[in-house]
Amino acid sequence: MIAIAKGRFLEPSLNLLRSAGIDFQENLAESRRLIFDSTDGRCRAILVKPMDAPTYVEYGAADMGIAGRDVILESQADLLQPLDLGFGKCKIAVAVPNRTRSDDELARTVVRVATKYPHITLEHFNAQGIAVEIIPLSGSIELAPLVGLADRIVDLVESGRTLVENGLEIVEVITESSARLIVNRASYQTKRKEIVQLVETLEGLV
Amino acid sequence: MNSLTQIPPGTQILIGAAARRRRAVERTIFSVFEGWSYEEIIPPMLDYFDVFVKGMGSELEDRIYRFIDREGNVLALRPEFTSLLAKMAATRLSGEPTPVRLSYSGEVLRFETPKGGQQREFAQMGVEHYGGAPATADVEVLLVCMEALEKLGVTDYQINLGSVDFFGGIVDSIDLPEEQIDQLKDLLSIKDQASLERMMAGLSFEKSRTDILLAIPHLTGGREVLARARQLVTNERSIGAIEHLENIYGIFEGLGLAERLTIDLGEVRGFNYYSGILFRVYVRDLGFEVASGGRYDGLPAQFGRDTPAVGFSFSLDRLEQIVDSKTFGADRHPAAGVDENSFEGAIRLRREGKRVRLC
Numbered sequence: 001m002i003a004i005a006k007g008r009f010l011e012p013s014l015n016l017l018r019s020a021g022i023d024f025q026e027n028l029a030e031s032r033r034l035i036f037d038s039t040d041g042r043c044r045a046i047l048v049k050p051m052d053a054p055t056y057v058e059y060g061a062a063d064m065g066i067a068g069r070d071v072i073l074e075s076q077a078d079l080l081q082p083l084d085l086g087f088g089k090c091k092i093a094v095a096v097p098n099r100t101r102s103d104d105e106l107a108r109t110v111v112r113v114a115t116k117y118p119h120i121t122l123e124h125f126n127a128q129g130i131a132v133e134i135i136p137l138s139g140s141i142e143l144a145p146l147v148g149l150a151d152r153i154v155d156l157v158e159s160g161r162t163l164v165e166n167g168l169e170i171v172e173v174i175t176e177s178s179a180r181l182i183v184n185r186a187s188y189q190t191k192r193k194e195i196v197q198l199v200e201t202l203e204g205l206v
Numbered sequence: 207m208n209s210l211t212q213i214p215p216g217t218q219i220l221i222g223a224a225a226r227r228r229r230a231v232e233r234t235i236f237s238v239f240e241g242w243s244y245e246e247i248i249p250p251m252l253d254y255f256d257v258f259v260k261g262m263g264s265e266l267e268d269r270i271y272r273f274i275d276r277e278g279n280v281l282a283l284r285p286e287f288t289s290l291l292a293k294m295a296a297t298r299l300s301g302e303p304t305p306v307r308l309s310y311s312g313e314v315l316r317f318e319t320p321k322g323g324q325q326r327e328f329a330q331m332g333v334e335h336y337g338g339a340p341a342t343a344d345v346e347v348l349l350v351c352m353e354a355l356e357k358l359g360v361t362d363y364q365i366n367l368g369s370v371d372f373f374g375g376i377v378d379s380i381d382l383p384e385e386q387i388d389q390l391k392d393l394l395s396i397k398d399q400a401s402l403e404r405m406m407a408g409l410s411f412e413k414s415r416t417d418i419l420l421a422i423p424h425l426t427g428g429r430e431v432l433a434r435a436r437q438l439v440t441n442e443r444s445i446g447a448i449e450h451l452e453n454i455y456g457i458f459e460g461l462g463l464a465e466r467l468t469i470d471l472g473e474v475r476g477f478n479y480y481s482g483i484l485f486r487v488y489v490r491d492l493g494f495e496v497a498s499g500g501r502y503d504g505l506p507a508q509f510g511r512d513t514p515a516v517g518f519s520f521s522l523d524r525l526e527q528i529v530d531s532k533t534f535g536a537d538r539h540p541a542a543g544v545d546e547n548s549f550e551g552a553i554r555l556r557r558e559g560k561r562v563r564l565c
Contacts, residue, residue, distance in 0.1 A: 058493065059321075189364045
């Protein structure tokens, strides 16, 4: 059982699996069903929201899955991550409005950070000894500093264009992210042959 | 929040079939422990905080439920049994001839996110073996674990067997600050090859060393893994670990049980107290381990008695999800109860061994 994330990872995930010999008769992107069997019957795929993929795999509801490193880190799920699949490359970065001067920043005792990654953000600033107030948002994070909701943002940055267009600039890269193959710890032991075989096949492809 | 009707997060109540199943599983496992001559010990629910910190390490300190007693001592509700039993083996039982074999069953408390059927309060059951030679004691506890699973009707399980000495020996020989060793451990524990390669690229290690570290995540499988590992390392501690695992694996081959074991030299997680083998038991189609254990030779010495020790514990909450509910948790009474309306009648029926329902 493989958990595949909907959205921007769906197509590259399916392409990769197809090259590894795992194909689906139906068009997963268009179907409304959520569970699919591969053409050769060897494996079954479930379609999940990107943020949920680590959960399905950690609990063993899916043996393996494909998820962004950003999502894995944020979920704090205990998983094996044997492979960097190479697509979906981006950064998790701290950005501030262009006009911010360091004096403005120092004047604040608590920095307000808008993000959809509260765990990653808190851990990052705590490690630097900076007190932050997390403003949890689920999209259009760039808007927050423009309307005075936050001083900084922590967000996924792919090309950086959205930031530039909204007058924001990256001041710090927290970590790099890309699509990872994730595997449940128990499945890795109890279904080792099948899983190791697939990991090796995929490793040869990426 | 109405604290009179709600239950605190992480606690649980077992009722009816769930309670019967708990006791049935407990009885089955205890009968196996007794069969291998493990004596039950009922330790206290709480002890001094320091006792547990010695064992579990500072990493888990913040997950311990602690409080201050009237004299100002810091006490803790037990987060595990191994430290408690090691303390007892080192103190109260220090005069006993070795090996000392102890078993236990009870609840432990840890402040963590409930996961995989395990709440903040969860039930553990296990054995500890003190003073035996590693060559035989390690095999013995593994056999006890296997028989218990068999008696519980759990057939599709795999034991993941590693040794902290293999990785420990490699770490001893590299000059890295503790922070980076922890980072290395984190990456190995999730088999994150990509990040491992990136980390190696940033360090100026000679190639042979880099090759060893990058190979670790792949050192999992059968006997052939040990042969492969042997080619990679030259330090005494790692080689000792390989030889010890070879010996254990050979014994299980002789017993026809080797297919139950998966050697995993990439397994580096675990409490600070582990010092030799460590293992985890996984069951097909359950996402979390049902048992874990290992050797912790240094722990009893913390309490004043230097003696080798090995043990493991089952997670009852997880085992209960996979045992057959018809066998475990069925009403044990052979016959239905008899309705009775006099006390005399009820006493008579009870003397006859019948189940009675007073109405």
